[in-house]
Amino acid sequence: MLLSAPPSREAVAPARPRARDMVTILKTPAAWPRILLARADAKDPVDLDAAVAEGAFVALERAFRELGGAGTTAAVTASGLRGRGGAGYPTGDKWRTAATTEADRRYVVANGYGADPASHTDRTLMMRDPYAVIEGTAIAATAIGAREAFIAVRGEDTELIATLSTAIGNATDAGYVGFDVFGSGMELSMSVRPVQGAYMLGEETVLLKALEGKRGQPDQRPPHPAETGLFERPTVVNNVQTLAAVPWIIREGAEAFRATGSTRAPGTVLVQVRTPGKDGVAEVPLGTPLREVVKLGGRLPEGRSLQAVLIGGPSGGLLPPDALDTPYDFDGLRDAGAHLGSGSLVLVDDRTDLLELVGVLTLFCSNEACGKSIPCRIGTRRLAEIVARREAGLLRPADPQLATDLAHDIVASALCDHERLATLPLTSGMRYFASAFDPDSRPATAATGS
């Protein structure tokens, strides 16, 4: 017997997010398409009718009624959509793997954890347009034949949890998801899963562990989650931005999607640009030169010049001003020694001691390690110690070479991406800002090659 009725959704959730919780959306050139943030200006993001009037759930219905699983996957594959979580794995391939792996159950997990504490891209998307994420997640579930889907978010972000819960409730009531999708009798249960944890939870296998109620530690890949994931079932883990792009692709067609962004990486991503005085989120077509993305951040304070750009969050890369022609996409950034990561872009002006910045970032990555693998637990700590020795002027003679050697070995024997990327601030810093790392403070030394 139920002792008390569950609280109504209205009682749990404030219907409308308050303005102070919202991050500014930066103004972008008119030519840039709006795919993810198309409905971001809605007065009430959880108003289902308004969203439907703007085209929400059209794509889901098409995928459900017309395209079917294989057709949907084919459409996504044709669009060239790549995972927005940072690695840029082709989404269609991941879905096909999950759909074709034999299993009794399959899952879709929308990764909205937003591990990077300085980035609000995923949160902005989910707060502004929860239905895009819900619809994308439902389409993914349709495509692979999953009956259950989870949106994983930070446990401490109660407002986001409330917003998503309300939105999922509304969508369930309207029959888009739930026990009777489009009156077909098919079940697709969707829920918000608040997870408590740490930076590591951005890693997909760690997130799955957390969803299973275990300690957040990565598993060796392969097998990838698409083959063996949540509860050892095929699981599609996609970033919420990836999923939010899917309804647009189904609605407007793969060709239209390919027309945006770059050839290697079509579409747009959300970028959080942070300058000393300003920050905000913008939707940027992939392949846009870094210079234009940096421009969104506005001017630096009077008399200051740009020293470096930190791209991709705490475990991101440091790029110099003369690398601003790099295209902002997966491959361009990787070649330059950074990565898309959390979509965070921090403009570092010339007041900053880069060495100190690298020290802080490396120590952060080390402290946030889950402690499972040796190179990560001890290795990243030793990297941080080397930087600290340099800061304190206690550098041992072999240290510069040791740092690069160790970074290389950490990357080579890494268990998950966290430890691979944890070396990035140091290695990219040494590559582009040799003088800051040279023990004798002379520009360009042999040790900074790597």
Place this chain on the structure above:
Amino acid sequence: MTDTLARPEPRAAETEASTPATTRGALADRLLDTQAPQRPQSTPRIRIEVDGRVVEGFEGQTILEVCRDNGIEIPTLCYEPKLPGFGACRMCVVEVEGEEHPPISCSRSCEDGMKVQTQTEEVRRLRRTNLELIFSDHNAYCLPPCQNKCPSHIDIPGFLKANAEANWRESTRIFKRTIPFPSVLGRVCPAPCEEHCRRDEVDEAIAIRDSHRYAGDQVLRAMLDEHVDPPVPFEQQVSSGRRAAVIGSGPAGMAAAYYLLLAGHDVTVFERDPSPGGMLRYGIPQYRLPKVEVLEAEYESVTRLGARIVTNAGLGRDFTLDDLTNQGFDSVLIAIGCYDTNKLGIPGEDAAEVLDGLEYLRTATLGLPYPNHAGKRVVVIGGGFTSMDCSRTSIRQGASEVTLVYRRDMKDMPASDEVHEAIEEGVTAIFQAGPVRVITDDAGNVTGVEFIRMQLGEPDASGRRRPEPAPGTEFTIPCDRVLLAIGQGPELDWASQPGNEGVQATKNRRLKADAVTFSTGRPGVFGSGDVRIGAATVVEAIAEGRRAAYAVDAYLKGMDLDAIRTRQTLAEPQPEFLSIVPFTGEIKEPRYRLKPLPAEQRNRSYIEYELPYTREEAMAESTRCLQCTCEAIGFCDLRRWGIEYGTTLQTLEPDNHHGAGYRSITENRFTGVNHDYIRDDSHAFILREPSRCIDCGRCANVCAEIVGAACYDFMRIGFDTLVTTPLDMSLNDTPCVSCGRCAETCPTGALMPKPRVLEKYEVDESRCILCGICVDACPYDALRDSTEFELSHTGRSEPMIDLMALAAIDKETEVTYIRRERDWLERAQIEGRVYDPGRLLPVLPPTLAGIPAGARTNGNGHGHDGHGAVAALGPGQHE
């Protein structure tokens, strides 16, 4: 994935080909000739190429499994064969052709045709980096180097621990396991152990020698003053009826006699001189080793075990080996030492006043004045302990000038520790000079010795730089008497005499005897000590004697000596020392030093010149020991891989060949902040030493996945992550079932079965759930089921426990409920609760109630008449 349903092809194909369905068409025929699709009889096989060799495995196996099945070893630390690969240690990385990052073999499934390299330079480097990282945060030790460096391998941490607890007797007992004479060695040992003490990396080495000296002295004092027998390391065996002769009562001979006596043999020691002791008595001066108080007292511990010592009986002089055989000795151990002083080989050496140092000491060590020594100018040539004893004794005997001349540098001098004391007492020491000739006058009296300066050349076999004469640097030291102390060899003239056939000398003028079995060419005759290895230290001689005793014992028991050789060689492999992190947290506390008498007092006196410790000092000094030893030695995977991958260092080994000297712990490239955890020995069975933990997670996985108790997991985050219990609580507070699987799987010494002596079990009755597992598991039927109750023996004082009754303590069961209800009346009365008998109802059937039915119908029992129980209930119907 291939299709798991495979139809057995050959037979089906054959059927279709030979008999078309149209002719035989009947269903029955088809059923008779074909088989239904079946599961494959075994997992499909695959072939992969490992290090250029094609090996076979089953589909679904990991690379590691296939390699192990085919005898190819890949190092692992976190892999537990009962569980799927975990991937924490990154040791099993291999290279797979066509892959960017080397995968780990414990988690990577094999694919047919895969090409794997397990030992490329790249993966070996990655493994070594990993190991170095582990060692940089491994605040633990493997072997104590002191123990290894001791020629007799004394358990030094063991006796120091007993010392720290002021348990001198136990300390001495541990010491006597390898050396019978702690007090003697406490005075004369050069203490090679102390040079390698790890405490030196904190502040100063432990005074190991002085510590066992104190403990040994306490035991001697108890023996002499209170007639307490000294402790024996092992229980003396019952008499074997075999007779062993030992020739020579020096350190080697007496040590051998001691261990032969313990083994139950009847031992007779033959000594050439009037008193036993050999070099200890006639070669080491009284001021270093008091003869009566220490030497004779220590030897008494051997005679108390039953040794007979026959003095004034010299081999070759008074008896032959044949004589011993004829007297009925089953074995003979020759340990006659080295008494033949080497010659200089220079002109003038034959002069009367050029004396054999040992001859001189023979008189002088006993404190007797050597003829005509007082007032003489004496030159002592040599750098060993004998030269030191000659010089310092000469001072005490009133020589007017004593000059010590040694051909090498001071640091290469065997007795370099003692030279400062000699100089303090008035000896002049000259280094790097070699004698050229002894100058005599016409009467044949010595007037001086001409020396030449030596320069240091290339290092020789001993690692010391070879001295070479520097031409034109000759100089003369005027003197009246020369003492030669340039080393000794054994006297082996007797070997060629009749009656001693079968014993030979080596080319180097030593007794020929095997290094492990100590057997000479003559059956039943063994050789050990200085006579076999040449003049050496006392501790080396004792080690020889002890090892020889084991060989003689084996011979007397009729065992195959060749088998002994194999066993001993295997039992004493040369260890390597693990790189360890610096002891940053250790409090610095300098060594307690023995205080010598002032030089001006001691250079006239033969009394012992070093003042012993006080009890408190001895305890404090032993407490300084880092106890740097690990119980997991020999089982530790980390150590094994550390050695293979060269991340262990010969930390304290001098590297003479490369001139690098002592390699230091900083050779670990990653030395940095490290963890120092506290040992948890609160659990009865499992000892946790988190400082040795490498966070592989095996215990956590085994405990959670196999046992189900889940006592451990990774705790905390980042660098501070540690596999431990929740909140680091004691294992007693976890669901631990004491199965020991965690200790079994631990690749290092972080979790170990606790060494313990079980006297009695206690059953915590409040926690017993009557699962019966103890009854099932007990190998001795000490616990068992009975017809009605499970019975338990929990110690001899209270042999049986009714577990059903135990369960009633705080658990409600049907039986306990019934019992409680049955007796409630009595209990209510005892507790003073008064009930209205009129309200009593027959709530239980009579068979259960235990009260006569009639009584109950009356409201309360006739059955209780006479006990007053009923009356107490109140105004009953009786009244």
